[in-house]
Each structure stands twice: as C-alpha cells, then as structure tokens.
Amino acid sequence: MPTLKFMFAVLTLLGSSIAAAADFTLEERIAKGYELAADRNAGNCFSCHMAEGAEQPGNSGPPLIMMQLRYPDRDQLKAQIADPRMRNPNTNMPPYGAHHILTDQELEWMVDFVHSL
Amino acid sequence: MTPKFVGMAALSLMLVSGSVLADECSEANALIQTARDAYDAVDARGFAWVPTEAYLTEAKADSAAGACEQAMVNAQRALDTAKAAMVQAENEATAWQSRVPK
Amino acid sequence: MKHAVTLALFTTLSLSVWAGPEEDRTAFVQFFEKRFPSIALEEHVNGAYALDEDKRKQWEALESGFPPYEDAVFDGEALWDESFANGASYSDCFGDSPAVKQHYPLWDAERGGVVTLELAINNCRESNGEKLLDYTDYAMVALSAYVAFESRGEPIAIEVPDQAALAAYEEGKAFYYQRRGQLNFACSSCHLEMAGNKLRSERLSAALGHVTHWPTYRSKWDEVGPLHKRFMECNDQVKAKAFELQSEEYRNLEYFLSYMSNGLPLNGPTTRK
Numbered sequence: 001m002p003t004l005k006f007m008f009a010v011l012t013l014l015g016s017s018i019a020a021a022a023d024f025t026l027e028e029r030i031a032k033g034y035e036l037a038a039d040r041n042a043g044n045c046f047s048c049h050m051a052e053g054a055e056q057p058g059n060s061g062p063p064l065i066m067m068q069l070r071y072p073d074r075d076q077l078k079a080q081i082a083d084p085r086m087r088n089p090n091t092n093m094p095p096y097g098a099h100h101i102l103t104d105q106e107l108e109w110m111v112d113f114v115h116s117l
Numbered sequence: 118m119t120p121k122f123v124g125m126a127a128l129s130l131m132l133v134s135g136s137v138l139a140d141e142c143s144e145a146n147a148l149i150q151t152a153r154d155a156y157d158a159v160d161a162r163g164f165a166w167v168p169t170e171a172y173l174t175e176a177k178a179d180s181a182a183g184a185c186e187q188a189m190v191n192a193q194r195a196l197d198t199a200k201a202a203m204v205q206a207e208n209e210a211t212a213w214q215s216r217v218p219k
Numbered sequence: 220m221k222h223a224v225t226l227a228l229f230t231t232l233s234l235s236v237w238a239g240p241e242e243d244r245t246a247f248v249q250f251f252e253k254r255f256p257s258i259a260l261e262e263h264v265n266g267a268y269a270l271d272e273d274k275r276k277q278w279e280a281l282e283s284g285f286p287p288y289e290d291a292v293f294d295g296e297a298l299w300d301e302s303f304a305n306g307a308s309y310s311d312c313f314g315d316s317p318a319v320k321q322h323y324p325l326w327d328a329e330r331g332g333v334v335t336l337e338l339a340i341n342n343c344r345e346s347n348g349e350k351l352l353d354y355t356d357y358a359m360v361a362l363s364a365y366v367a368f369e370s371r372g373e374p375i376a377i378e379v380p381d382q383a384a385l386a387a388y389e390e391g392k393a394f395y396y397q398r399r400g401q402l403n404f405a406c407s408s409c410h411l412e413m414a415g416n417k418l419r420s421e422r423l424s425a426a427l428g429h430v431t432h433w434p435t436y437r438s439k440w441d442e443v444g445p446l447h448k449r450f451m452e453c454n455d456q457v458k459a460k461a462f463e464l465q466s467e468e469y470r471n472l473e474y475f476l477s478y479m480s481n482g483l484p485l486n487g488p489t490t491r492k
Contacts, residue, residue, distance in 0.1 A: 056419045060418065163468065166400055218249070
C-alpha cells in the first residue's frame, strides 16, 4: 500500500520528467542535434557525411538524406548511431553510445536532428 | 563566555565539520578509485583513452571542492569509458587480423 | 625418408617465417594498386598530393621556393660535421656518407630492439660520451633532416633478419591494424580502407609511402617534426592515449610501416599541411 509520501514522490518525478521533455520544442532539439553534429569534438558527423547545412562535408559515409524513409523507426536510427557495429561489424563509424562519445541526452538530440534530414 | 569555552566550542565545531567534510565525498572518492584502477588496467594494455583521464581529473577536482554529486558524475564517466576501452582492448587482441590485406 | 620429411617440414616452416613480411608487403602494395589504378606506385611518396591535383600545385609552389625545412638541413649538416669531445664524429658511427636513412629502422640483435635513425644518433652520442639529445630537441630534428636530405632518392631497404626481429615486426603490424581510442579507429581505417576519401576538405593519404619523407615541416605544427610526433597526433585525434616519441610501440610501428614501403625512394624532408 503506497504511502502518501511515496505517491507524492512519484508525482514529483513524473512532473519533472514532463517538464524536462517540454523544456525544448522539436525545433530546438533539432538545433541542438545540429550543433553536436557539426562540433568536431562531439559528433563531427560532417567529417564523413554530406548533409543539409554541413560545411565542407567529407565523403567516407553515405549522405544523410531521406532519413525518415531509410529509418521509419526512430529507435532504429538511435541504435544505429549508438552502435553501428550491430549492423556492420567492419564499419568505421564510431560507436557514439557504446563508447560514451555522446550522453544519452545528446544522442536523443542527435537522433532528432538526423531524423529531420 | 569564557575564552576556554569559546576555544572548546571552536574545536568541537572544527571536529564536527572536519568529519562531515571527510565523509562528504566518500562515495565519489571510492568510485574515483575504482575508475582509476580500471584506467590503469587498460593503460597497461596500451588501449587507454584520452577522455578517461580528463574525467578522472575533473572528478578529483570536484571532490576536492566538495561538489560530490558532480564528482560522482565524472567518476562514473571515467569508469564507463575505461570499461569500454577494456572491451576494445580484448576485441582487438585478435580482431585486427581480419583487416590485413590478403 | 623420415629425415627427408622432417627436413621438408622444417624448410616449409622457416620459409613461411621469412616469407611473412614479404607476403604482407606484396598484398599491401596490391591493395593500393587496385584502389588507385591510375596512380603510379612511386607517386604515393607524395602522400595526399598524389591524390589531389589542386593541392599538389600549391604544394609544389611551396617546395620550389625556399622550403621551410631548409634551415634544419643546413643546421643539421653543421652539427653532423662537428667533432665530439673525444675527437670522433657521426661519421665514425654511420660511415663516410650520411646517405643512410634507407636502412632505418634496423634490427639491432645485440640490443634486441628496433633502432630508428634518431635512436642510432643517440646511440652514437652515448658511445662517444656525449649527452643524449631529447627527441623533441631542434638539434635532433636538424640532424635527421640532414641525413634524410642526403638520402634522397635512395630506395627504402628494411630487413627483418631473424625471429626476434620478426616478433618486433609483428608487434608493429598488430598496432597498425588495431582499433584504438574512443573513436575506434585503426591506422588502417583511415590510411588503407578510407585512403583517398575526404575528411571534411582534407584528402586521406595512402599508407604506402607514409615513411619516405620524414622529418617533415607541417604547417599545423609550424615546425619540422619527426614521424613519431605524427603518430602521437594520429592517436590523439582518435582520442587514444598516445605513446612517447621513440617508445617501443612506435619504433615497432615504424619498422612495420617502413617495410611496407620497401623499394620506394626517399624524398625527405618535405612539407605537409
């Protein structure tokens, strides 16, 4: 039987996570993801991928276009960025999640950005 | 208030606050030590990562400044990256052979 | 009969041991021939400039003027000709001609290790009672720049003479193909598998010919620096903790990488971005 104190704690937690998610609009999250993608010390995605808004992109990876068509499931795109070795063990793309290059929050913003392309 | 009383009070206050400070980041300090050991182990195999050392330095500075929560965050990052580096070291003991042109 | 079988087995075993590096080199060279069919093998001594016409023109202009490594070569010559306190000089260690770079790194059976040109310079100083030079010291860079300049055109001639040498070669080879660092790249990821691709606007150079032109003036460094400094930079770029200049890891790596370029003409010092 949950105590009043416990229920209050749950409510507070729920409230704060809703508040956190509501802190940023999708546009803002996409903008944050873009910044991470462009940052040479974070995603540095444009080193290898051509994408809209990328300055002097490289060509070692496939262009980031039609991403929602290629990844209808957002979770699959997140898994691919977190550890691309799952689909291709010989890939040269860094495992952004498995190697803790990005935090889970940053990964979420990155996915929002890449999925918007 | 006698000077003796003031001295006693000051002394006990120092003792109490001292023990509180020493205790304060003990959890973080233990985690820093665990992360340090994990880093040394992977460094001995030649597979240490640059960020692990940076996180360890930050965690120690946080702990020294009494920012225990932040020290925990950075120590955990140090430990996570050191563990991932060890997985890499273990894989690469043999995985490299598949990349040699035949 | 039994002896013949044993002998045959023994021959096969020892053959495979000696054939190892040469087989590796042949496959390595063929990889780049296949990847860049229109580029002559010797062209790879020019690194990324063999693969990028526009950048090659800018580079050639720089090389034909007063290249920024010129002072290092002149200063190195003066240092080379100086006598040590005991009256001996570098020529007592290296012979009359300073054109010796093609033989380095070499396997030193007595010391049981790979000896690079820089290490040989320090070994020479040590045996003549001179102070060792730091590997970042300008005098060391200048001396090796002079030897490199004098050795221009000489084909690389690295040897793996025995089992112990082979073990060092194998260490260097493993290092070359092992993924390292948080970004999870091997040397071979960028300079073999992705060679010729662009990282942002920079062309990734081929591993073949990587060792022919050191020390090199690198614009990013704004000075002439050794190959091992570039190794450190590569490790750092993939967020791997780098090793020391002239560490055993880097000497073995240089040994393997130089063997892969056997036969290519030396063309150092040079300039790179």
